[in-house]
Amino acid sequence: MPVSPLNIELLTDWLGPEGAVAGLERSHLTNAELMRLVREHGLSVDKKTSRKQLAVELIMNRIKRIDKASDYLLTMSPDELRRYLVERMVSDREILSFLDSLGIAPPGKIRGKLADYAAREIGELGMFQRIAKGSSPENMEVQTRKNLRKGSR
Structure with missing residues (x-):
């Protein structure tokens, strides 16, 4: 039916x-x-x-599930990002729209693995931004933990 x-x-x-x-x-x-x-x-x-x-x-598809600022998402690790996207049940359409807003264009056929791809790309972009600002890896890890605590409140 x-x-x-x-x-x-x-x-x-x-x-x-x-x-x-x-x-x-x-x-x-x-x-x-x-x-x-x-x-x-x-x-x-x-x-x-x-x-x-x-x-x-x-x-x-009609519901906005990404409720964190892009700056916040860029501080997360790829594993944290993937978990966030999967747990929030973010649609592929919203992930693609978010990637587009960051200037990331996924290659042709990556359906089914879009959350993994997005997590890797956003995580790498965030890492490059932190490096450009002069953050050390240790400071980045501490900052990510602080942001996660803030986000869970």
Whole structure:
């Protein structure tokens, strides 16, 4: 049974974004039906996109999930960035938009690994900025820990 755009919005209103993603991920809909829904919403996804990522793209594509300033994200390590993007369920569209705002253009086909790519690129950009400002690696690690504590408040 196909789900209309109105039902997707209603599902998100009822369950919240995370609940709607979990519901779609565990729903009776086939991957092909989820893929069709994603494409009907004007989203471009690779045919090998995971079921969870299809649900994330469908629900989160209109929701801004990156809630930290780019300067703050640039202080994070690639592992911290990847964890942040995955835990926040940031859509590929939002990741691409954020990368574009930093002047980073990902190569052709990296779907499914976009969070990993973004974490590496943003982490490296942040490292280069810190080096240009004259920060030592030890100071960078201490500063990152301080920023993480601030961000969790």
